[in-house]
Amino acid sequence: MTLIDGKTVSRKVLEECRADIAAMKAQGVVPGLAVVIVGDNPASQAYVGSKVRTCADLGLFSRHIALPAATSQDDLLAVVADLNADPAVHGILVQSPPPPHIDEAAVVRAIRPDKDVDGFHPENVARLALEDPAAFVPCTPLGCQRLLIEYGIETAGARVVIVGRSMIVGKPLALLLMARGKGGDATVTVAHSRTRNLPAVCRDADILIAAIGRPEFVTADFVKDGAVVIDVGINRVTDPSAKNGYRIVGDVNFADVSPRCAAITPVPGGVGPMTIAMLISNTLKAARLQHGLAS
């Protein structure tokens, strides 16, 4: 059984990014990422802090814009408009979730599609469906695909079952893996809460991807012998023995499932670390597209 090590792959991707950034700087382009956070959600602040630190480490220009929780929709849209117009900023990310008075969909739509490094703008959703290479693909699906590629797991013709139909992971991942080309050409099934006999559907999978947000939901009876299992879930479960009183588990019951897998991602240390690496990678893509540089 191979443990798919997202930390190592993420580090590799980031080192490639570091080299690309140096090459772009030699051509006079400093890639820039703006991260906007509204309010003081501690988890969001931790994510944003980690993104900003990664940018600094790699020599990427970054702007960290922290707005008070009471920021109005109009003020937030004005910040986005400024960033859209700022030539030093190639990628814009507004950390999710914003406070409840903010219309998140409207904010996403306000981001210039060619700066939408999260890949949530409708323009990028459509480009992904249309297999347009200029599409920005959401970071978590992109990270899953990259793990498969790095571990030499063939997707062409493989049966992939994705559990979960969200627009953050399930649907874009389905479109990505069924598209033509490297890391694609898979026969993709999207299963979800309404699927009948879910374990049997999942047992068809050569590659099973869990993205449902239910702690340790996927057990051994969901998994064909020799399958590859990708666990996108990041769930907090209470654990009195842990320092913080909780621990992080995936959507897959690792102890139960791992003995029958050919390969599996752990949680933490699997898909999670890939997300930030793909965000940086998307930012470099944005800078290249905006400056007409070859990739």
Place this chain on the structure above:
Amino acid sequence: MTLIDGKTVSRKVLEECRADIAAMKAQGVVPGLAVVIVGDNPASQAYVGSKVRTCADLGLFSRHIALPAATSQDDLLAVVADLNADPAVHGILVQSPPPPHIDEAAVVRAIRPDKDVDGFHPENVARLALEDPAAFVPCTPLGCQRLLIEYGIETAGARVVIVGRSMIVGKPLALLLMARGKGGDATVTVAHSRTRNLPAVCRDADILIAAIGRPEFVTADFVKDGAVVIDVGINRVTDPSAKNGYRIVGDVNFADVSPRCAAITPVPGGVGPMTIAMLISNTLKAARLQHGLAS
């Protein structure tokens, strides 16, 4: 075995449209459809003629704009811009395929998304993925879904296998059938030319949908006993015994497959007639949205 009669369902949908049109006229709104054709492809002319006649029969306002094959991209875009601005036109359709010097994707993008009754504009592709009820869904997928609904074939939790991953049928149909709600909630698999062991994948289907454009490709070994089979294919095959020297067949070998089905669409007379009915239905939806009328 039930024969799914697209002619009868299409007629029913069009009669519902006729009643809706009368009701809208009573409110002072005459729904209008513009059909643009460039060049003199006989098949395209026949399609356009049939659309225009259906509009006339139902009391829909229609504009039929026939442009010479040599029409430039700019001139075509100017025609689209005029139609976008014309308050009497609620739906715009540019018949596919245009002559080779026309950039079809650019023309589709130029159509106002709320007049894009073909559902091919990126904005509508994204809305479909996002399960936005304002999405215009392409007519053929919509017609397939309507046939299932009219025949009381439950999609929720059913395993649907779609063979074909085009943006005209396969992908939008997958998004439509996996969306939440009536005629949706299916467990959808998209299979295609790279799928390994296609017959076995297809045999998993409670509902098998063929949209590959290969005459009579789907044979009995693709079909589970009691499955529902929807044949989207419209292929010309030479037939010296036929009056025109050809006949129309689907992607399914009807004689071979039909004995094991619970229900199946014939070709012709299955999905084909639904497309125009859903085009009219989409035009009424466009008129309602543009005038703020309840549906």
